[in-house]
Amino acid sequence: MKKAIIFGITGQDGSHLTDLLLEKDYEVIGVTRRVSVDTTSRISTLLENKNLKLESGDITDAHSVINILKNHQDAAEVYNLAAQSHVAVSFKQPALTWDITGKGCLNILQAMVDLDMKKSRFYQASSSEMYGKNYDVEVGMTSESKYQDEDTKFIPQSPYAIAKCAAHYMTRLYREGYGLHTSAGILFNHEGPRRGENFVTRKITKWIGDYIKWCNTKGIMPEDSIACGTEEELYVAGRTSRDQDLQFPKLRLGNLDAYRDWGYAGDYCEAMWMMLQQDQPDDYVICTGETHTVREFLQIAFSSVGLNKWDKFVTVDPEFYRPAEVDYLRGDCSKAKEKLGWNPKHSFEDLVKMMVMSDLS
Ligand code: NAP
Numbered sequence: 001m002k003k004a005i006i007f008g009i010t011g012q013d014g015s016h017l018t019d020l021l022l023e024k025d026y027e028v029i030g031v032t033r034r035v036s037v038d039t040t041s042r043i044s045t046l047l048e049n050k051n052l053k054l055e056s057g058d059i060t061d062a063h064s065v066i067n068i069l070k071n072h073q074d075a076a077e078v079y080n081l082a083a084q085s086h087v088a089v090s091f092k093q094p095a096l097t098w099d100i101t102g103k104g105c106l107n108i109l110q111a112m113v114d115l116d117m118k119k120s121r122f123y124q125a126s127s128s129e130m131y132g133k134n135y136d137v138e139v140g141m142t143s144e145s146k147y148q149d150e151d152t153k154f155i156p157q158s159p160y161a162i163a164k165c166a167a168h169y170m171t172r173l174y175r176e177g178y179g180l181h182t183s184a185g186i187l188f189n190h191e192g193p194r195r196g197e198n199f200v201t202r203k204i205t206k207w208i209g210d211y212i213k214w215c216n217t218k219g220i221m222p223e224d225s226i227a228c229g230t231e232e233e234l235y236v237a238g239r240t241s242r243d244q245d246l247q248f249p250k251l252r253l254g255n256l257d258a259y260r261d262w263g264y265a266g267d268y269c270e271a272m273w274m275m276l277q278q279d280q281p282d283d284y285v286i287c288t289g290e291t292h293t294v295r296e297f298l299q300i301a302f303s304s305v306g307l308n309k310w311d312k313f314v315t316v317d318p319e320f321y322r323p324a325e326v327d328y329l330r331g332d333c334s335k336a337k338e339k340l341g342w343n344p345k346h347s348f349e350d351l352v353k354m355m356v357m358s359d360l361s
């Protein structure tokens with residue numbers, strides 16, 4: 001039986017990867033950190049599985065990282081998915097983000113060298129956020145298209161992205177300098193029903209689910225509500241604006257014009273595993289090749305529940321603007337398609353509807 005260690009097992013991707021590895025008959029060692037609430041909700045159905053074991057540790061604590069690896073030096077695969085992964089939060093907590101998202105990766109790599117874990121394969125969760133404001137341009141006969149691939153230069157635009165770039169280059173250095181089998185997946189945004197509630201996609205679908213449930217309890221037709229209150233209050237309401245019990249806060253969002261290449265998280269975790277099955281370690285872009293704005297996401301999400309005028313329910317709040325923004329992401333994953341045989345299985349529209357349906361239930 002192969003053993004895999006997952007740092008970040010309680011996150012969106014950690015839970016999908018655990019599903020996949022247990023299905024493939026792996027023994028999975030998941031690293032969880034001590035916090036004051038239970039963080040295992042995404043893997044709660046797996047906790048009884050005899051092939052899953054949780055170890056307590058924190059990626060910023062080199063001592064705990066080396067102890068975990070020492071106890072599991074026979075691991076065939078080590079996945080580093082742990083991160084402070086919210087870009088906006090990284091502007092408010094840059095040092096913490098650096099310690100977790102940047103230095104945490106180094107703690108694992110150095111422990112692997114110190115323990116001479118040359119037989120173990122390592123995966124680093126790199127990010128399309130590393131491209132920042134940069135893209136390449138493909139010039140066709142009649143049009144031009146912008147994209148990012150493995151050769152596009154990184155111009156990071158956030159403390160998160162800078163920390164991810166450092167971890168990415170460390171991953172490459174430990175491959176070339178120490179002969180470790182280290183691969184990095186440059187993953188574009190990937191979402192699904194397990195996505196954290198403060199990322200834009202889930203924030204939207206969660207709001208829709210909550211609003212529809214609220215309308216149902218109040219006996220209001222969702223499309224009948226009206227905007228009410230002062231500009232600052234910004235509620236939608238059924239029938240009357242005066243009755244506070246019939247007011248529901250609007251969905252407050254930041255930049256609606258950003259383009260993202262959004263895929264389904266389950267598909268992307270399969271690509272992580274595929275990378276570590278290759279004899280040669282390497283870096284791969286994982287994406288859908290399609291890009292959409294936040295506005296397009298809103299349009300499909302709201303219309304999937306029969307609400308065709310999404311702008312009635314949304315207010316733009318500068319609180320959600322970032323000091324620097326990544327305007328355009330659209331990946332080219334030709335290398336992963338060719339070398340790994342990987343392809344995304346879910347379309348953008350499927351993904352949006354899957355998330356809305358899940359939040360309605
Ligand atoms: P996520 O849901 O935010 O999960 C992050 C995980 O890291 C959680 O398990 C979290 O544990 C853990 N963690 C945070 N700080 C830690 C620490 N000090 N020590 C140990 N564990 C710690 O992120 P995700 O969406 O699953 O993404 C997985 C990885 O891929 C992340 O590295 C992210 O930056 C990267 N990535 C994500 C995307 C995307 O679109 N989802 C795209 C590119 C790259 P708690 O549960 O205790 O908080």
Ligand code: G4F
Pocket residue numbers: 085086087088126127128129187188189190198199200201203252253254255256258259260294320322325326329
């Ligand atoms: O959902 P987001 O917060 O994702 P973002 O910043 O693209 O980062 C995610 O994808 C990266 C891969 O490129 C990962 F590395 C990273 O860990 C994370 O998973 O924001 C998407 C877009 C941004 O342009 C943001 O400004 O949506 C815009 N946005 C508009 N209103 C909002 C909001 N984002 C959030 N989180 N909340 C809003 O209210």
